[in-house]
Amino acid sequence: MVSLGDLLSIALKIEASGYEFYSNLSRQHSDSLQKFFSDLAEQERQHQEIFRKLIEDDKKKNASLSNWIEEETAGYLKSLADVSIFPNIEKMKTNMTSQDALNFAIGVEKDSIIFYSELIPYIEEEKQIIKEIIAEEKRHLMDLLSIKL
Template structure:
């Protein structure tokens, strides 16, 4: 089955991905032996929470024409497909190498955490760019660009954090 999505469906997916990200960083923080790493991970989780809230607000503000897909889907397959995507993308790999069990609160450990988070943001941008091609309306595509711009701002913030860390 070929899928075409509404902007509303992509925003719902974005909310779920951000929720998964926040949960991922909180789990990592719970395992962190180093308090600086734990605080950094919790800060990043909070940023993911903020993104989830922003995407929820943006979703509520969608025009009616961006809320529904014209694709015939009486079995609700699209919703199941999107739920599977959200649960299998970006923050799903249990083997993700976050070295938080280290007792050392080194500059290197904190940098690795920031670089890891930046990599996940880049992965999500690539994912949204691919999903954008499956959105039916031009105005819906523009709203997906809003998600991408927000994720890009998160990358800039993480790069700034790395620069600040490197200056210490």
């Protein structure tokens, strides 16, 4: 079985990669996109801190049975991260046009929303925190889509 802490660690890695990606994009632009990407990077950094705290809280709970995720669900979530999110993040590290970067960022934001939404049934008192992160990721997605158009 997989613990909630294991999946929260994946979420932390997603946010860390997002921070790195948006920071790099911010450095590549000198126009209005610089501030936009810088703001996204800062929000991803804040999400990292939230997931770190959730991981610490999970450890303090001694991984009670309620924090264990069924193998089928855990397998789906790990596959989503391994097949969709992380390969796209790796591609984002390559040199690409702004439009390509926006397309990849849109895909990662969508997959992140799905990943975080799937965590909600397994989180107890922290549900609202995850829902707020999902709302922020949805705003990121909408902002990215508006730039792409």
